[in-house]
Amino acid sequence: MKKKKIILSMTCLLSVFGLAACSGDSDTDDEIATMKGDTITVGDFYDKAKTDQNNQQIVLDMIISQVFTEKYGDEVSDDEVDQQITDTFGDEDTLNQQLEASQMSRDELEETYRQSLAVQKGLEDHVNLTDDDLKEAWESYHPQVEAQLIAVTSEDDANEVKDEVDEDDADFGKIAEENSIAPSKEDDGNVKFDSTTPAEEVPDEVKEKAWDMEDGDISDPIAVESDYGSGYYILKMNKNQDKGNDMDKYEDEIQEVATDNKINDQEFTTQVIGEELQDANVKIQDEAFSDVLAQFTDAANSDDSSSDSADEESTEATETEESSD
Known part of the structure:
Protein backbone atom coordinates (compact mmCIF):
# COMPACT_ATOMS: atom_id res chain seq x y z
CA MET A 1 0.00 0.00 0.00
CA LYS A 2 1.41 3.36 -1.01
CA LYS A 3 0.58 6.02 1.52
CA LYS A 4 1.74 9.52 2.24
CA LYS A 5 2.79 9.92 5.83
CA ILE A 6 3.96 13.49 6.14
CA ILE A 7 3.19 14.63 9.68
CA LEU A 8 4.51 18.16 9.94
CA SER A 9 3.01 21.00 7.92
CA MET A 10 5.03 21.10 4.71
CA THR A 11 3.86 24.69 4.19
CA CYS A 12 5.44 25.68 7.47
CA LEU A 13 8.63 23.75 6.79
CA LEU A 14 8.98 25.33 3.36
CA SER A 15 8.39 28.72 4.94
CA VAL A 16 11.27 28.12 7.33
CA PHE A 17 13.70 27.83 4.46
CA GLY A 18 12.14 30.84 2.77
CA LEU A 19 12.67 32.96 5.86
CA ALA A 20 16.22 31.69 6.25
CA ALA A 21 17.00 32.54 2.63
CA CYS A 22 15.59 36.03 3.01
CA SER A 23 17.34 36.77 6.31
CA GLY A 24 20.85 35.91 5.06
CA ASP A 25 23.50 37.49 7.26
CA SER A 26 21.41 40.52 8.23
CA ASP A 27 22.20 42.15 11.56
CA THR A 28 19.31 43.12 13.81
CA ASP A 29 20.42 46.77 13.59
CA ASP A 30 20.32 46.79 9.79
CA GLU A 31 17.75 49.21 8.45
CA ILE A 32 14.79 47.97 6.43
CA ALA A 33 13.24 51.39 5.90
CA THR A 34 13.89 54.98 6.92
CA MET A 35 11.59 57.95 7.24
CA LYS A 36 11.59 61.38 8.81
CA GLY A 37 12.55 60.96 12.42
CA ASP A 38 12.45 57.16 12.51
CA THR A 39 13.70 53.88 11.08
CA ILE A 40 12.50 50.27 10.89
CA THR A 41 15.30 47.77 11.54
CA VAL A 42 15.62 44.05 11.06
CA GLY A 43 15.30 43.73 14.83
CA ASP A 44 12.03 45.68 14.80
CA PHE A 45 10.72 43.36 12.12
CA TYR A 46 11.73 40.21 14.03
CA ASP A 47 10.15 41.46 17.25
CA LYS A 48 6.89 42.04 15.41
CA ALA A 49 7.04 38.90 13.28
CA LYS A 50 7.67 36.43 16.08
CA THR A 51 4.31 37.21 17.71
CA ASP A 52 2.44 36.31 14.51
CA GLN A 53 0.51 33.04 14.85
CA ASN A 54 1.90 31.60 11.61
CA ASN A 55 5.46 32.26 12.72
CA GLN A 56 4.73 30.75 16.12
CA GLN A 57 3.66 27.60 14.25
CA ILE A 58 6.89 27.67 12.22
CA VAL A 59 8.97 27.77 15.40
CA LEU A 60 6.92 24.93 16.89
CA ASP A 61 7.45 22.82 13.75
CA MET A 62 11.16 23.60 13.82
CA ILE A 63 11.50 22.46 17.43
CA ILE A 64 9.53 19.25 16.87
CA SER A 65 11.36 18.38 13.66
CA GLN A 66 14.79 18.96 15.19
CA VAL A 67 14.00 16.92 18.30
CA PHE A 68 12.70 13.96 16.29
CA THR A 69 15.41 14.19 13.62
CA GLU A 70 18.11 14.07 16.27
CA LYS A 71 16.63 10.91 17.75
CA TYR A 72 15.07 9.13 14.77
CA GLY A 73 16.67 10.70 11.69
CA ASP A 74 19.11 7.81 11.20
CA GLU A 75 16.13 5.50 10.67
CA VAL A 76 15.02 7.41 7.56
CA SER A 77 16.56 6.07 4.35
CA ASP A 78 17.36 8.05 1.21
CA ASP A 79 14.95 5.83 -0.72
CA GLU A 80 12.10 6.79 1.62
CA VAL A 81 12.84 10.47 1.12
CA ASP A 82 12.98 10.09 -2.67
CA GLN A 83 9.71 8.15 -2.69
CA GLN A 84 7.91 10.83 -0.68
CA ILE A 85 9.12 13.54 -3.06
CA THR A 86 7.97 11.51 -6.06
CA ASP A 87 4.57 10.86 -4.45
CA THR A 88 4.12 14.56 -3.77
CA PHE A 89 5.41 16.21 -6.94
CA GLY A 90 5.25 13.46 -9.56
CA ASP A 91 7.51 14.36 -12.49
CA GLU A 92 10.79 16.27 -12.31
CA ASP A 93 9.43 19.28 -14.22
CA THR A 94 6.77 19.91 -11.57
CA LEU A 95 9.33 19.44 -8.81
CA ASN A 96 11.79 21.89 -10.39
CA GLN A 97 9.03 24.48 -10.87
CA GLN A 98 8.10 24.24 -7.18
CA LEU A 99 11.73 24.47 -6.11
CA GLU A 100 12.24 27.57 -8.22
CA ALA A 101 9.06 29.19 -6.93
CA SER A 102 10.07 28.59 -3.29
CA GLN A 103 13.77 29.44 -3.91
CA MET A 104 14.79 26.13 -2.42
CA SER A 105 17.47 23.65 -3.43
CA ARG A 106 16.84 19.95 -3.85
CA ASP A 107 18.98 19.29 -0.75
CA GLU A 108 16.84 21.63 1.35
CA LEU A 109 13.65 19.94 0.16
CA GLU A 110 15.06 16.51 0.95
CA GLU A 111 15.92 17.72 4.44
CA THR A 112 12.34 18.88 5.08
CA TYR A 113 11.05 15.44 4.10
CA ARG A 114 13.71 13.68 6.15
CA GLN A 115 12.64 15.68 9.19
CA SER A 116 8.97 14.92 8.69
CA LEU A 117 9.65 11.22 8.15
CA ALA A 118 11.71 11.24 11.36
CA VAL A 119 8.60 12.47 13.19
CA GLN A 120 6.68 9.62 11.56
CA LYS A 121 9.28 7.11 12.77
CA GLY A 122 9.13 8.54 16.28
CA LEU A 123 5.36 8.32 16.49
CA GLU A 124 5.42 4.74 15.17
CA ASP A 125 7.97 3.85 17.85
CA HIS A 126 5.40 4.75 20.51
CA VAL A 127 2.55 2.71 19.01
CA ASN A 128 1.43 -0.30 21.05
CA LEU A 129 -1.58 -1.85 19.36
CA THR A 130 -4.32 -3.52 21.37
CA ASP A 131 -6.87 -6.10 20.23
CA ASP A 132 -9.46 -3.31 20.15
CA ASP A 133 -7.21 -1.25 17.85
CA LEU A 134 -6.90 -4.19 15.44
CA LYS A 135 -10.62 -4.90 15.58
CA GLU A 136 -11.45 -1.29 14.74
CA ALA A 137 -9.02 -1.37 11.81
CA TRP A 138 -10.51 -4.63 10.54
CA GLU A 139 -14.04 -3.24 10.59
CA SER A 140 -13.06 -0.29 8.37
CA TYR A 141 -10.80 -2.21 5.98
CA ASN A 240 -14.47 -6.75 -6.18
CA GLN A 241 -13.89 -9.08 -3.26
CA ASP A 242 -15.38 -9.64 0.15
CA LYS A 243 -12.78 -9.71 2.91
CA GLY A 244 -14.50 -12.62 4.64
CA ASN A 245 -13.97 -13.36 8.30
CA ASP A 246 -10.27 -14.27 8.40
CA MET A 247 -8.44 -11.21 9.69
CA ASP A 248 -5.13 -13.11 9.68
CA LYS A 249 -5.23 -13.17 5.88
CA TYR A 250 -4.74 -9.39 5.90
CA GLU A 251 -2.52 -9.20 8.99
CA ASP A 252 0.04 -6.77 7.52
CA GLU A 253 -2.63 -4.47 6.10
CA ILE A 254 -4.61 -4.40 9.35
CA GLN A 255 -1.46 -3.64 11.34
CA GLU A 256 -0.75 -0.70 9.04
CA VAL A 257 -4.31 0.61 9.20
CA ALA A 258 -4.35 0.34 12.99
CA THR A 259 -0.98 2.11 13.23
CA ASP A 260 -2.16 4.90 10.94
CA ASN A 261 -5.34 5.27 12.98
CA LYS A 262 -3.23 5.68 16.10
CA ILE A 263 -0.90 8.22 14.53
CA ASN A 264 -3.84 10.19 13.16
CA ASP A 265 -5.34 10.41 16.63
CA GLN A 266 -4.59 13.93 17.89
CA GLU A 267 -4.56 12.93 21.54
CA PHE A 268 -1.97 10.22 20.87
CA THR A 269 0.34 12.42 18.77
CA THR A 270 0.12 15.30 21.25
CA GLN A 271 1.05 12.94 24.08
CA VAL A 272 3.99 11.40 22.21
CA ILE A 273 5.38 14.74 21.04
CA GLY A 274 5.13 16.05 24.60
CA GLU A 275 7.10 13.07 25.92
CA GLU A 276 9.80 13.50 23.28
CA LEU A 277 10.11 17.23 24.00
CA GLN A 278 10.52 16.48 27.69
CA ASP A 279 13.08 13.75 26.95
CA ALA A 280 15.07 16.23 24.85
CA ASN A 281 14.89 18.78 27.68
CA VAL A 282 13.56 21.53 25.42
CA LYS A 283 13.56 24.94 27.13
CA ILE A 284 12.04 28.05 25.60
CA GLN A 285 14.42 31.00 26.03
CA ASP A 286 12.42 33.74 24.30
CA GLU A 287 9.35 34.89 26.22
CA ALA A 288 7.52 35.56 22.94
CA PHE A 289 7.35 31.79 22.45
CA SER A 290 6.69 30.85 26.08
CA ASP A 291 3.40 29.07 25.35
CA VAL A 292 4.31 27.45 22.04
CA LEU A 293 4.82 23.99 23.58
CA ALA A 294 2.10 24.18 26.22
CA GLN A 295 -0.38 21.75 24.64
CA PHE A 296 2.30 19.07 24.36
CA THR A 297 3.98 19.50 27.74
CA ASP A 298 0.60 19.65 29.47
CA ALA A 299 -0.39 16.35 27.84
CA ALA A 300 2.88 14.71 28.87
CA ASN A 301 2.60 16.00 32.43
CA SER A 302 -1.01 14.83 32.61
CA ASP A 303 0.04 11.34 31.57
CA ASP A 304 2.84 11.34 34.16
CA SER A 305 0.31 12.30 36.83
CA SER A 306 -2.06 9.54 35.72
CA SER A 307 0.74 6.98 35.81
CA ASP A 308 1.86 8.11 39.27
CA SER A 309 -1.74 7.94 40.51
CA ALA A 310 -2.15 4.44 39.10
CA ASP A 311 1.11 3.33 40.73
CA GLU A 312 0.00 4.78 44.06
CA GLU A 313 -3.36 3.01 43.87
CA SER A 314 -1.60 -0.25 43.03
CA THR A 315 0.80 0.18 45.97
CA GLU A 316 -2.04 1.02 48.35
CA ALA A 317 -4.00 -2.03 47.21
CA THR A 318 -0.96 -4.26 47.78
CA GLU A 319 -0.37 -2.82 51.25
CA THR A 320 -4.03 -3.33 52.15
CA GLU A 321 -3.89 -6.98 51.10
CA GLU A 322 -0.70 -7.54 53.08
CA SER A 323 -2.25 -5.87 56.12
CA SER A 324 -5.33 -8.07 55.84
CA ASP A 325 -3.15 -11.18 55.77
Missing part, protein backbone atom coordinates in the same frame (compact mmCIF):
# COMPACT_ATOMS: atom_id res chain seq x y z
CA HIS A 142 -11.76 -3.24 2.46
CA PRO A 143 -9.28 -5.28 0.40
CA GLN A 144 -7.95 -4.26 -2.99
CA VAL A 145 -10.31 -4.08 -5.95
CA GLU A 146 -9.60 -3.93 -9.68
CA ALA A 147 -11.58 -1.34 -11.61
CA GLN A 148 -11.51 1.25 -14.38
CA LEU A 149 -11.99 4.94 -13.75
CA ILE A 150 -12.94 7.90 -15.90
CA ALA A 151 -12.54 11.39 -14.43
CA VAL A 152 -13.97 14.54 -16.05
CA THR A 153 -14.36 18.14 -14.94
CA SER A 154 -18.05 18.85 -15.46
CA GLU A 155 -21.41 17.20 -14.81
CA ASP A 156 -22.38 17.57 -18.48
CA ASP A 157 -19.24 15.74 -19.57
CA ALA A 158 -19.91 13.05 -16.98
CA ASN A 159 -23.45 12.47 -18.23
CA GLU A 160 -22.25 12.24 -21.82
CA VAL A 161 -19.57 9.72 -20.89
CA LYS A 162 -22.07 7.73 -18.83
CA ASP A 163 -24.39 7.46 -21.83
CA GLU A 164 -21.46 6.34 -23.97
CA VAL A 165 -20.20 3.60 -21.64
CA ASP A 166 -23.75 2.25 -21.22
CA GLU A 167 -24.07 1.54 -24.92
CA ASP A 168 -23.93 -2.06 -26.11
CA ASP A 169 -20.38 -3.24 -26.84
CA ALA A 170 -18.92 -0.01 -25.42
CA ASP A 171 -15.16 -0.14 -24.83
CA PHE A 172 -14.73 1.44 -21.39
CA GLY A 173 -10.94 1.51 -21.71
CA LYS A 174 -10.99 3.33 -25.03
CA ILE A 175 -13.55 5.83 -23.73
CA ALA A 176 -11.30 6.40 -20.69
CA GLU A 177 -8.30 7.11 -22.92
CA GLU A 178 -10.33 9.59 -24.97
CA ASN A 179 -12.05 11.45 -22.12
CA SER A 180 -10.47 10.91 -18.71
CA ILE A 181 -8.22 13.44 -17.02
CA ALA A 182 -7.00 10.87 -14.48
CA PRO A 183 -3.44 9.47 -14.80
CA SER A 184 -4.95 6.02 -15.35
CA LYS A 185 -6.25 7.12 -18.79
CA GLU A 186 -2.95 5.91 -20.26
CA ASP A 187 -3.80 2.37 -19.09
CA ASP A 188 -7.41 2.08 -20.26
CA GLY A 189 -8.47 3.73 -17.02
CA ASN A 190 -7.33 0.72 -14.97
CA VAL A 191 -6.85 1.27 -11.25
CA LYS A 192 -6.29 -0.90 -8.18
CA PHE A 193 -7.11 0.43 -4.73
CA ASP A 194 -8.19 -0.54 -1.24
CA SER A 195 -9.63 1.40 1.68
CA THR A 196 -6.17 2.75 2.62
CA THR A 197 -5.45 4.31 -0.77
CA PRO A 198 -4.87 8.09 -0.37
CA ALA A 199 -7.73 10.34 -1.45
CA GLU A 200 -5.49 12.19 -3.90
CA GLU A 201 -5.16 8.94 -5.85
CA VAL A 202 -8.76 7.69 -5.56
CA PRO A 203 -11.29 10.03 -3.89
CA ASP A 204 -13.06 8.71 -0.80
CA GLU A 205 -16.45 9.15 -2.48
CA VAL A 206 -15.34 6.81 -5.27
CA LYS A 207 -14.00 4.22 -2.83
CA GLU A 208 -17.20 4.22 -0.78
CA LYS A 209 -19.23 3.65 -3.92
CA ALA A 210 -16.91 0.89 -5.08
CA TRP A 211 -17.35 -1.33 -2.02
CA ASP A 212 -21.05 -1.91 -2.85
CA MET A 213 -20.57 -2.64 -6.54
CA GLU A 214 -20.69 -6.04 -8.23
CA ASP A 215 -18.28 -7.17 -10.93
CA GLY A 216 -19.30 -5.57 -14.24
CA ASP A 217 -21.28 -2.72 -12.63
CA ILE A 218 -20.81 0.81 -13.94
CA SER A 219 -21.58 3.66 -11.57
CA ASP A 220 -23.54 6.81 -12.21
CA PRO A 221 -21.41 9.97 -12.18
CA ILE A 222 -19.87 10.43 -8.72
CA ALA A 223 -19.44 14.08 -7.68
CA VAL A 224 -16.24 14.84 -5.76
CA GLU A 225 -15.28 18.04 -3.94
CA SER A 226 -11.93 17.99 -2.17
CA ASP A 227 -8.60 19.74 -1.65
CA TYR A 228 -7.25 17.58 -4.47
CA GLY A 229 -9.68 18.96 -7.03
CA SER A 230 -13.30 18.89 -8.03
CA GLY A 231 -14.81 16.72 -10.70
CA TYR A 232 -16.97 13.77 -11.63
CA TYR A 233 -15.97 10.12 -11.76
CA ILE A 234 -17.45 7.08 -13.47
CA LEU A 235 -16.30 3.72 -12.15
CA LYS A 236 -16.49 0.29 -13.69
CA MET A 237 -15.95 -2.55 -11.23
CA ASN A 238 -13.97 -5.43 -12.70
CA LYS A 239 -13.06 -7.44 -9.62
